[in-house]
Amino acid sequence: MASWLQIPKNSPFSLANIPFGIISAQSASRSHLGVFSQPTLNAFAALGRPVHRQVREYLQNILKADTSYPQVLKENASLQKSVLLPLSQVTNHVPMQIGDYTDFYAGLNHAYNVGVLFRGPENALQPNYKHLPVAYHGRASSVVPSGTGLHRPNGQILTNPTANPKVPAFSPCKKLDIELELAAFISTPNDLGTPVPIDEAEDHIFGLVLMNDWSARDIQAWEYVPLGPFNAKNFGTTITPWVVLIDALEPFRTEGLEPGNRESLLPYLREKRAANAYEIPLDVEITNQGGKPTQISRSNARNLLYSFSQMVAHHTITGCNLNTGDLLGSGTISGTEPHTEGSLLEQTNGKNPLKLADGSERLFLEDGDTVVLRGMAGTEGNYVGFGDCVGTILPAHPLP
Amino acid sequence: MASWLQIPKNSPFSLANIPFGIISAQSASRSHLGVFSQPTLNAFAALGRPVHRQVREYLQNILKADTSYPQVLKENASLQKSVLLPLSQVTNHVPMQIGDYTDFYAGLNHAYNVGVLFRGPENALQPNYKHLPVAYHGRASSVVPSGTGLHRPNGQILTNPTANPKVPAFSPCKKLDIELELAAFISTPNDLGTPVPIDEAEDHIFGLVLMNDWSARDIQAWEYVPLGPFNAKNFGTTITPWVVLIDALEPFRTEGLEPGNRESLLPYLREKRAANAYEIPLDVEITNQGGKPTQISRSNARNLLYSFSQMVAHHTITGCNLNTGDLLGSGTISGTEPHTEGSLLEQTNGKNPLKLADGSERLFLEDGDTVVLRGMAGTEGNYVGFGDCVGTILPAHPLP
Known part of the structure; x- marks a missing residue:
C-alpha cells in the first residue's frame, strides 16, 4: 500500500x-x-x-x-x-494508564532453558507448564516508555551462596539481565465474576508492544522463595510507545509451538483457531558506552506455547476482571538455537561470555550499556513493526 | 474524647x-x-x-x-x-484508586505454620525470611469493598496429586480459604529510581484498612511453581472502606515480633523506632447460611515481623516507585496458640474440621458462608477500629 x-x-x-x-x-x-x-x-x-x-x-x-x-x-x-x-x-x-500488569511465562524455550540451568534437562519444565499459561502479577508503576534510562537496582544478594547459614549482602545488582517479550494491552474490560470465553478473548485485546522485562538475577535468586520474583523485576519494564493494533498483525498469524499440545488442554483453553501465534522476527542489540551496536540475538514471536487469547481466558477463568489498559506480557521469547535466546542468562549461563563488536565481553549488563529490542513483520514498504524498545543502564545509587 | x-x-x-x-x-x-x-x-x-x-x-x-x-x-x-x-x-x-497492590508475607507465625505443613518444622521458614519482608505483586483490579459477594473461582486443580504424570481437572475450588491481613494505602509517592529511607517511610503511608486476601488453596498448589500464586488470589480481595489514618493508630504502637531480629537486618531495613507494630485485637467470624456467627479466631496486629515502614523501604530499595493509592498488604496475621490463626489452612490443615455454632463442620469455606474480619484498638468510647470486613461466598459459575 x-x-x-x-x-x-x-x-x-x-x-x-x-x-x-x-x-x-x-x-x-x-x-x-x-x-x-x-x-x-x-x-x-x-x-x-x-x-x-x-x-x-x-x-x-x-x-x-x-x-x-x-x-x-x-x-x-x-x-x-x-x-x-x-x-x-x-x-x-506510556500510551495507556496501566491498571494491572501481568507477566506470563509462555516462552516454552525460555522456560525449558532456564529449567535446565536450575533442575537439569529431566525436570526442566514444571508439571503444570503444558497445562496452563504460568503467570505472575508484575509491577505496573515502573513500566516506562522506550528511551528511559534505568538505574541499576540495589538489593540483597548472596555473595557466598554455599555459606551456612546464608547471609545476604547489600549490593548493586551484579547480574542485570534483559527479557525479550511481546505484551498486549487490554481494550474492553470484563466484569468481576465473568470469565472471558477463549474464542471471544481476542476482541478484548487492543494491540501489542515490544517489552524488555529487565531482571536482576542475583536479587531474584535470593528473594523468590516461596512467592516468586518481586524486587528483581520492579525497578523498571520498558515498552515501545506505539500500540500496534491486533488487526495490523492479522496477516502474520501462524501456528505457535507444539500445536498438538492444544488437544490435551482443558476446554476453557482450547482455541478454535490453530494459527494463534505471530510470525514476527525479533532482534536484541547491545551497544556499550562508546562502542558499536552488536546484535546478540535473533528470535521470533512464534516461540510461544500459549497465545494472548489463551492468556486472557486463563487470567479470567477465576472471575478476575481485566480493565482497559491492563498489560499482559508474553514471557521471554527464545528460540532453540544459539543466539536466539531472549535473555543473557540463557546465552551465557553467567559463565560463557558473549563478545561485543569492540571485543569486550559480557556475562550480564554493565553500566552504560544500551539495549535495543526490535520486531518487524512483513516485507519492504509494508512492514508492520513496533519501533525500537531502548533502555540504557545508569549506575546504581550510592549505597546508603 | x-x-x-x-x-x-x-x-x-x-x-x-x-x-x-x-x-x-x-x-x-x-x-x-x-x-x-x-x-x-x-x-x-x-x-x-x-x-x-x-x-x-x-x-x-x-x-x-x-x-x-x-x-x-x-x-x-x-x-x-x-x-x-x-x-x-x-x-x-473502594476508597482509593489503587495503582498497584503488593501483598507482603510479614506474618511470621503464619509463614512458620504454613512452612511446617509443607516442609516440616526444621525448614519451615525459607533462609531469606528473617532478612527481608518477602512479598509478591497482587491483583489490584479485584480489590472490592466490604459487603461485596464473590463467586467461588473455577480453575485447574489436581484431584489425584500422586498420579504420574500429573493431570489437572477443571473444577470449582474445593479449598477456599481466608487470610486475615492489615493493609496500608500510600499517600505521597516516590520517584522511579529514588528509594524511600526507612525512617521517612511512615510519612508515605496514608492509613490502614482490614483486608481479607481470599485464597484458593487447591488452585494455588498446582499453579504456583515457579513464579508464585496467581489465579489462586486474583478473583477478589476484600477491604474495609474506611481508611484509618496512621496518626489515629499512633497510641497503639508496640514492639512487633522478635525485636532482636532488627539488629541483624541490613541498614536499609533497620528502623530507629523499636515500637514498630500495633496492638490491635483482630477477630475472624464465620456465619453459615441460616446459621449464627461463630468466632473462629482471635489474633492481634502485633504478630508481624516487619512494619509497614520496613515494607516501604524494601519495596523501593531497587528504585521502584510507589504511587498515591497503592496498597500494601501485611500478610496473614496469625498468633501462636490454637484459634489465633489467620487462615483456615492453619486451623484445619484440610483435615481437622472446626465446628460452627450450629454444629456443622468446616475444613474450608462453603457456598453461602459469610466471613467477617474485625479489628479495634483502645477502650470503650475511644475505640479506633476499622469496621467490619465482610464477604459472602457465592456459588461458582456453571462449568463451561
Missing part, C-alpha cells in the same frame, strides 16, 4: 501498520475528537475492536497515494502542517 | 479515630473542597500527612462535646441535616 507521504521503505510504521501512541509536543494540534485529546489511549481502546479497525482503515485511506479523500489531508497543506509532526519535536509516553 | 453526636460506645469510629472513606448517596451534600468531592481519596491522600493530621484534628474539634467552634456544626441544624448522613442511606466504595 503506497502512500503520498514520504515513509521510508524500512519503516515499521508503513500504511500496513498504523500504530497508535501518546505524544506531547510544544505545538501539538488539538483534536476535537474526545478520545484523541486525552493523556492516554484508554478511552479510545475502550471503544472496542470494530472502532479501532474503522479508524485504522480511515487513516490508511487518507494516507495512501490513491486516497478516496484527497481533500482531507493529501491536498490540504495547512492541515498537514498542523497534524504531521516531525518526530524530533515530539516526546513519547 | 466525648462528642455531642450520639456515637455508640462500642463504635470503632469514635472521635479518637476519624476515618476517611468514599460514599455515595442519593442526596449527598457536595463539598466545595476539591479533594473531598472526588470519587476517590487519592487527591486528599497526596496532600501528605501534616494535612491529614490537621483535617482529623479539626473534625475531632467540631464533633467533640466542648467544641471550640459550636457554630460550625453542633449548633447548626441545617448543616447537620445535609452533612450527617444515616449509614442506611449511603453506599461504601
Whole structure:
C-alpha cells in the first residue's frame, strides 16, 4: 500500500501498520475528537475492536497515494502542517494508564532453558507448564516508555551462596539481565465474576508492544522463595510507545509451538483457531558506552506455547476482571538455537561470555550499556513493526 | 474524647479515630473542597500527612462535646441535616484508586505454620525470611469493598496429586480459604529510581484498612511453581472502606515480633523506632447460611515481623516507585496458640474440621458462608477500629 507521504521503505510504521501512541509536543494540534485529546489511549481502546479497525482503515485511506479523500489531508497543506509532526519535536509516553500488569511465562524455550540451568534437562519444565499459561502479577508503576534510562537496582544478594547459614549482602545488582517479550494491552474490560470465553478473548485485546522485562538475577535468586520474583523485576519494564493494533498483525498469524499440545488442554483453553501465534522476527542489540551496536540475538514471536487469547481466558477463568489498559506480557521469547535466546542468562549461563563488536565481553549488563529490542513483520514498504524498545543502564545509587 | 453526636460506645469510629472513606448517596451534600468531592481519596491522600493530621484534628474539634467552634456544626441544624448522613442511606466504595497492590508475607507465625505443613518444622521458614519482608505483586483490579459477594473461582486443580504424570481437572475450588491481613494505602509517592529511607517511610503511608486476601488453596498448589500464586488470589480481595489514618493508630504502637531480629537486618531495613507494630485485637467470624456467627479466631496486629515502614523501604530499595493509592498488604496475621490463626489452612490443615455454632463442620469455606474480619484498638468510647470486613461466598459459575 503506497502512500503520498514520504515513509521510508524500512519503516515499521508503513500504511500496513498504523500504530497508535501518546505524544506531547510544544505545538501539538488539538483534536476535537474526545478520545484523541486525552493523556492516554484508554478511552479510545475502550471503544472496542470494530472502532479501532474503522479508524485504522480511515487513516490508511487518507494516507495512501490513491486516497478516496484527497481533500482531507493529501491536498490540504495547512492541515498537514498542523497534524504531521516531525518526530524530533515530539516526546513519547506510556500510551495507556496501566491498571494491572501481568507477566506470563509462555516462552516454552525460555522456560525449558532456564529449567535446565536450575533442575537439569529431566525436570526442566514444571508439571503444570503444558497445562496452563504460568503467570505472575508484575509491577505496573515502573513500566516506562522506550528511551528511559534505568538505574541499576540495589538489593540483597548472596555473595557466598554455599555459606551456612546464608547471609545476604547489600549490593548493586551484579547480574542485570534483559527479557525479550511481546505484551498486549487490554481494550474492553470484563466484569468481576465473568470469565472471558477463549474464542471471544481476542476482541478484548487492543494491540501489542515490544517489552524488555529487565531482571536482576542475583536479587531474584535470593528473594523468590516461596512467592516468586518481586524486587528483581520492579525497578523498571520498558515498552515501545506505539500500540500496534491486533488487526495490523492479522496477516502474520501462524501456528505457535507444539500445536498438538492444544488437544490435551482443558476446554476453557482450547482455541478454535490453530494459527494463534505471530510470525514476527525479533532482534536484541547491545551497544556499550562508546562502542558499536552488536546484535546478540535473533528470535521470533512464534516461540510461544500459549497465545494472548489463551492468556486472557486463563487470567479470567477465576472471575478476575481485566480493565482497559491492563498489560499482559508474553514471557521471554527464545528460540532453540544459539543466539536466539531472549535473555543473557540463557546465552551465557553467567559463565560463557558473549563478545561485543569492540571485543569486550559480557556475562550480564554493565553500566552504560544500551539495549535495543526490535520486531518487524512483513516485507519492504509494508512492514508492520513496533519501533525500537531502548533502555540504557545508569549506575546504581550510592549505597546508603 | 466525648462528642455531642450520639456515637455508640462500642463504635470503632469514635472521635479518637476519624476515618476517611468514599460514599455515595442519593442526596449527598457536595463539598466545595476539591479533594473531598472526588470519587476517590487519592487527591486528599497526596496532600501528605501534616494535612491529614490537621483535617482529623479539626473534625475531632467540631464533633467533640466542648467544641471550640459550636457554630460550625453542633449548633447548626441545617448543616447537620445535609452533612450527617444515616449509614442506611449511603453506599461504601473502594476508597482509593489503587495503582498497584503488593501483598507482603510479614506474618511470621503464619509463614512458620504454613512452612511446617509443607516442609516440616526444621525448614519451615525459607533462609531469606528473617532478612527481608518477602512479598509478591497482587491483583489490584479485584480489590472490592466490604459487603461485596464473590463467586467461588473455577480453575485447574489436581484431584489425584500422586498420579504420574500429573493431570489437572477443571473444577470449582474445593479449598477456599481466608487470610486475615492489615493493609496500608500510600499517600505521597516516590520517584522511579529514588528509594524511600526507612525512617521517612511512615510519612508515605496514608492509613490502614482490614483486608481479607481470599485464597484458593487447591488452585494455588498446582499453579504456583515457579513464579508464585496467581489465579489462586486474583478473583477478589476484600477491604474495609474506611481508611484509618496512621496518626489515629499512633497510641497503639508496640514492639512487633522478635525485636532482636532488627539488629541483624541490613541498614536499609533497620528502623530507629523499636515500637514498630500495633496492638490491635483482630477477630475472624464465620456465619453459615441460616446459621449464627461463630468466632473462629482471635489474633492481634502485633504478630508481624516487619512494619509497614520496613515494607516501604524494601519495596523501593531497587528504585521502584510507589504511587498515591497503592496498597500494601501485611500478610496473614496469625498468633501462636490454637484459634489465633489467620487462615483456615492453619486451623484445619484440610483435615481437622472446626465446628460452627450450629454444629456443622468446616475444613474450608462453603457456598453461602459469610466471613467477617474485625479489628479495634483502645477502650470503650475511644475505640479506633476499622469496621467490619465482610464477604459472602457465592456459588461458582456453571462449568463451561
